[in-house]
Amino acid sequence: xxxxxxxxxxxxxxxxxxxxxxxxxxxxxxxxxxxxxxxxxxxxxxxxxxxxxxxxxxxxxxxxxxxxxxxxxxxxxxxxxxxxxxxxxxxxxxxxxxxxxxxxxxxxxxxxxxxxxxxxxxxxxxxxxxxxxxxxxxxxxxxxxxxxxxxxxxxxxxxxxxxxxxxxxxxxxxxxxxxxxxxxxxxxxxxxxxxxxxxxxxxxxxxxxxxxxxxxxxxxxxxxxxxxxxxxxxxxxxxxxxxxxxxxxxxxxxxxxxxxxxxxxxxxxxxxxxxxxxxxxxxxxxxxxxxxxxxxxxxxxxxxxxxxxxxxxxxxxxxxxxxxxxxxxxxxxxxxxxxxxxxxxxxxxxxxxxxxxxxxxxxxxxxxxxxxxxxxxxxxxxxxxxxxxxxxxxxxxxxxxxxxxxxxxxxxxxxxxxxxxxxxxxxxxxxxxxxxxxxxxxxxxxxxxxxxxxxxxxxxxxxxxxxxxxxxxxxxxxxxxxxxxxxxxxxxxxxxxxxxxxxxxxxxxxxxxxxxxxxxxxxxxxxxxxxxxxxxxxxxxxxxxxxxxxxx
Amino acid sequence: xxxxxxxxxxxxxxxxxxxxxxxxxxxxxxxxxxxxxxxxxxxxxxxxxxxxxxxxxxxxxxxxxxxxxxxxxxxxxxxxxxxxxxxxxxxxxxxxxxxxxxxxxxxxxxxxxxxxxxxxxxxxxxxxxxxxxxxxxxxxxxxxxxxxxxxxxxxxxxxxxxxxxx
Numbered sequence: 001x002x003x004x005x006x007x008x009x010x011x012x013x014x015x016x017x018x019x020x021x022x023x024x025x026x027x028x029x030x031x032x033x034x035x036x037x038x039x040x041x042x043x044x045x046x047x048x049x050x051x052x053x054x055x056x057x058x059x060x061x062x063x064x065x066x067x068x069x070x071x072x073x074x075x076x077x078x079x080x081x082x083x084x085x086x087x088x089x090x091x092x093x094x095x096x097x098x099x100x101x102x103x104x105x106x107x108x109x110x111x112x113x114x115x116x117x118x119x120x121x122x123x124x125x126x127x128x129x130x131x132x133x134x135x136x137x138x139x140x141x142x143x144x145x146x147x148x149x150x151x152x153x154x155x156x157x158x159x160x161x162x163x164x165x166x167x168x169x170x171x172x173x174x175x176x177x178x179x180x181x182x183x184x185x186x187x188x189x190x191x192x193x194x195x196x197x198x199x200x201x202x203x204x205x206x207x208x209x210x211x212x213x214x215x216x217x218x219x220x221x222x223x224x225x226x227x228x229x230x231x232x233x234x235x236x237x238x239x240x241x242x243x244x245x246x247x248x249x250x251x252x253x254x255x256x257x258x259x260x261x262x263x264x265x266x267x268x269x270x271x272x273x274x275x276x277x278x279x280x281x282x283x284x285x286x287x288x289x290x291x292x293x294x295x296x297x298x299x300x301x302x303x304x305x306x307x308x309x310x311x312x313x314x315x316x317x318x319x320x321x322x323x324x325x326x327x328x329x330x331x332x333x334x335x336x337x338x339x340x341x342x343x344x345x346x347x348x349x350x351x352x353x354x355x356x357x358x359x360x361x362x363x364x365x366x367x368x369x370x371x372x373x374x375x376x377x378x379x380x381x382x383x384x385x386x387x388x389x390x391x392x393x394x395x396x397x398x399x400x401x402x403x404x405x406x407x408x409x410x411x412x413x414x415x416x417x418x419x420x421x422x423x424x425x426x427x428x429x430x431x432x433x434x435x436x437x438x439x440x441x442x443x444x445x446x447x448x449x450x451x452x453x454x455x456x457x458x459x460x461x462x463x464x465x466x467x468x469x470x471x472x473x474x475x476x477x478x479x480x481x482x483x484x485x486x487x488x489x490x491x492x493x494x495x496x497x498x499x500x501x502x503x504x505x506x507x508x509x510x511x512x513x514x515x516x517x518x519x520x521x522x523x524x525x526x527x528x529x530x531x532x533x534x535x536x537x538x539x540x541x542x543x544x545x546x547x548x549x550x551x552x
Numbered sequence: 553x554x555x556x557x558x559x560x561x562x563x564x565x566x567x568x569x570x571x572x573x574x575x576x577x578x579x580x581x582x583x584x585x586x587x588x589x590x591x592x593x594x595x596x597x598x599x600x601x602x603x604x605x606x607x608x609x610x611x612x613x614x615x616x617x618x619x620x621x622x623x624x625x626x627x628x629x630x631x632x633x634x635x636x637x638x639x640x641x642x643x644x645x646x647x648x649x650x651x652x653x654x655x656x657x658x659x660x661x662x663x664x665x666x667x668x669x670x671x672x673x674x675x676x677x678x679x680x681x682x683x684x685x686x687x688x689x690x691x692x693x694x695x696x697x698x699x700x701x702x703x704x705x706x707x708x709x710x711x712x713x714x715x716x717x718x
Binding site for chain 1: 638639640641642644645646648649652653667669670672673674676677689699700701702703704705706707711712713714715716718
């Protein structure tokens with residue numbers, strides 16, 4: 001993975017010193033709340049319901065064991081012993097004290113980590129496929145490009161006070177696991193007219209109050225023009241994005257209001273000017289950044305070794321986990337393992353300091369010391385030898401990290417909700433738990449098959465409910481917490497936004513509603529058909545009828 | 553009197569900022585001065601302003617279109633860009649466009665809600681003088697330009713991005 005050089009380290013140290021000074025001036029009353037607000041947000045610090053919440057950047061989801069151990073230390077030292085994986089591949093702490101944050105950031109800087117631009121109206125952490133570099137269907141590893149974008153967007157002097165937050169995703173695989181089309185900018189690594197690698201760039205996608213799928217701005221740009229193309233889009237947005245209404249300030253509204261053709265014209269006008277400027281990437285820089293993500297030292301191993309086959313036959317629990325959580329790797333003899341952090345009774349994405357330590361140890365032993373966080377709030381060990389899978393699984397089991405519900409109904413994607421977040425209309429964690437309790441039979445879950453269920457506690461859609469096969473949104477109905485259900489969302493290649501099924505439900509009704517939806521699917525599905533495909537075939541009505549049917 | 557600084561020092565303010573101006577008669581009342589007049593006012597009374605004995609510069613609000621300055625741009629000694637609130641980021645882009653697209657060589661001044669914690673970024677985007685909000689501490693503000701030793705990006709102050717200097 002990327003390693004800091006003297007420049008990176010120096011700028012990071014300067015940032016820590018800057019924020020220490022800003023915090024001090026705020027405490028001394030020299031900075032008002034309003035003036036301190038964007039400064040703390042651009043260092044990841046929210047003031048929440050119970051305590052400040054600090055969001056730490058995990059660039060494109062990658063962490064090494066040294067960083068995991070530091071996070072465990074921080075969870076223990078500054079928090080109540082746990083951390084939370086977010087839906088944007090970052091990590092949050094819910095209990096640090098404002099006074100301690102500068103020290104906490106200094107601790108993080110020791111392991112090349114920070115909380116820069118994890119919040120606020122600026123360019124946020126760039127995200128990508130959690131299987132980047134190991135996926136079978138990959139055109140090219142996206143992480144080097146993410147790193148190039150990370151550096152360009154970090155402390156960009158012109159784009160620190162955008163109309164609204166700005167999120168970029170990069171996808172290099174045939175199957176889009178990065179929800180690329182619902183980002184402010186979505187970048188696909190594609191082949192150009194002469195088979196050369198470059199980018200297709202979309203803009204104006206997003207979730208939140210007005211969910212929109214991004215539109216194509218650049219059909220194809222060469223590698224060297226990546227940053228100039230992004231800078232041109234940002235310049236138009238910064239100048240022309242709406243600032244009169246917070247809810248209309250995302251780039252998607254600008255693109256919609258002036259139309260994609262007009263938006264493109266403006267972007268191309270900017271791009272013409274800078275296209276061949278000093279910002280054009282050099283081969284040296286491309287090689288430098290991409291070079292950090294070369295494959296680790298793989299051994300030459302056979303696929304499906306005898307020992308693995310034997311263990312799969314003799315241990316049914318291991319076999320169930322293997323079916324669900326282990327995916328093919330581009331290198332023979334290796335597998336991609338996902339640790340599903342969706343144990344019933346634990347908030348989705350929560351992890352203890354002890355588990356962080358264990359993950360670090362296991363990563364060192366089985367996966368070249370590195371892990372990734374997925375936007376589904378799980379952990380990926382990307383390079384595990386197949387002949388070591390059984391051993392790894394046994395250790396995960398003893399650490400309560402061997403849930404085998406990955407990608408199934410109970411692998412719920414969920415925001416922190418009303419239990420923690422000041423913005424939420426309603427709680428989301430207890431809804432996730434109630435659904436997990438209702439569907440506690442693994443055989444039944446496997447029978448239902450691949451299904452995304454997403455829960456957001458409010459319109460801001462941190463739980464990405466619009467793109468859940470089943471989406472649940474917390475709403476406020478005369479001071480009561482209610483939940484609106486939508487069906488048919490998807491964040492995959494054929495991205496689609498869910499349709500609202502009808503009037504909202506009370507909290508206690510939700511597990512039965514989900515069960516009814518599932519039962520319609522089971523009755524109507526064709527052999528081997530996924531929920532989303534059945535839904536697309538039969539439409540919303542059959543589900544609606546069942547869910548709102550009067551009890552006999 | 554608001555304090556004016558450059559990246560290195562406190563400056564003597566040679567200009568009077570007219571936040572509001574109704575008609576050219578306001579200038580007749582004080583002949584021979586240096587005025588920064590509102591962009592709208594300048595567009596309306598350019599002829600009359602040509603005859604004015606002192607120097608005329610303009611200021612633009614963050615939502616005004618700098619391309620409307622047109623060819624007169626290069627005869628203006630100073631252009632001020634307003635920050636109605638510090639969190640309105642449009643003037644960063646406008647400053648950069650003035651420098652890069654329009655190759656403006658005169659003084660670009662930040663006015664309005666100009667605070668210590670945004671000065672570093674402003675300087676990178678091509679501002680060279682800063683009229684600080686009244687409550688700002690000049691010494692603290694002068695330190696702001698050293699917040700960072702370099703940038704990753706290609707900026708007006710450092711047109712070569714870090715990747716070409718590494």
